[in-house]
Amino acid sequence: MTFHSGLFGHFWHGQMGRHGLAVLLCVCGFVTEARAQYDPAFNNYWALQAYYNPAASGLDGLLNVQGGYAMQMMGYEHAPASMLVTADLPLWMLGPNHGFGGGFLNDRIGLFEHKNFFAQYAFHQKLWGGRLSAGARVGLLAETFDGTGLDVIKTGDPAFPTTKADGTAFDFSFGLRYTAKEWYAGFSAQHAFSPLVELGDNKVNGYEVPATFYLTGGYNIQLRNPLFKMQTSAIVRSDIENWRADVTARMLYNGSKGRLYLGAAYSPTVSASILVGGDFHGILLGYSYEFYTSGIGAMHGCHEISIGYTADLSLFKKGRNRHQSVRIL
Secondary structure: OOOOOOOOOOOOOOOOOOHHHHHHHHHOOOOOOOOOOOOOOOOHHOOOOOHHHHHHHHOOEEEEEEEEEEEOOOOOOOOOOOEEEEEEOOOOOEEEEEEEHHHHHHHEEOOOEEEEEEEEEEEEEOOEEEEEEEEEEEEEEEEEEHHOOOOOOOOOOOOOOOOEEEEEEEEEEEEEEOOOEEEEEEEEEEEOOOEEEEEOOOOOOEOOOOOOOEEEEEEEEEEOOEEEEEEEEEEEEOOOEEEEEEEEEEEEEEEOOEEEEEEEEEEOEHHHHEEEEEEEEEEHHHHEEEEEOOOOOHHHHHHEOOOOEEEEEEOOOOOOOOOOOOOOO
16 A cells, blocks of 8 residues: 555645645655555555445445555654445345445544545446446545644644644545456546535635546466466556556465465555465455555555455355355455
């Protein structure tokens, strides 16, 4: 998960202006990454597909609960930290073609805190031997700037609040996805209407959250040994002005007591990562470390952990069916 500018890197209006933004960057002690974006970029994006694309909600007929926590720029004060929790499941009362999900994101960067509460719906239709899915998400963005932590020479400037300044805005996202037996591809747009968040009682400062577009895909390669499979995936993120791409490969061992994986990821001009984890009777555990290949260097990288749980909710079916989770595909 690379360091992202978040609240710093977007359009500020009112009395803050460019000078105020530059001072805030200095007092918070961060250097923004050239390809930074508003949303955090989790290394384990392939396990958090319902977050990056609402069309993945309820796709595999299972209850899926996923969580991720990333600590970036280790060793630096006020370093970014991001936490994400999502859940999705099929709406059996409406039929297996309907899925529902929701989640919560908390992202801290210095004196800024970004929260996103969201709910989403997806419709799945069989097509060409696979499934075509469409999904939509509604959410609430809640932003906070803690002005009590500022230490500036000039006081009384309304561009620099000295107390906590809060703001909220409604959000909308949508996505499309096609899932086949051994591959998938998807497109999604988060913050589709570029919501404007205004901070404080007087609404002096604010920013426009840019729409961010995602292309995702993955392909499974079955090896000669039936116990091993190579799983490849990729994601491209862009808000038109900035972009980031990640390519990931994981070697999966599918044993009788669980599944284990070991993998690597690469993001051009940004970082390289190692990944390890597994699936043990429906409990998913993973860890990754991201080495920055430019800027602050490899020793101040990002630790990320992921945890999840899957369960079959088809309680009224006779017998048990084994499912392949879209989080592992």
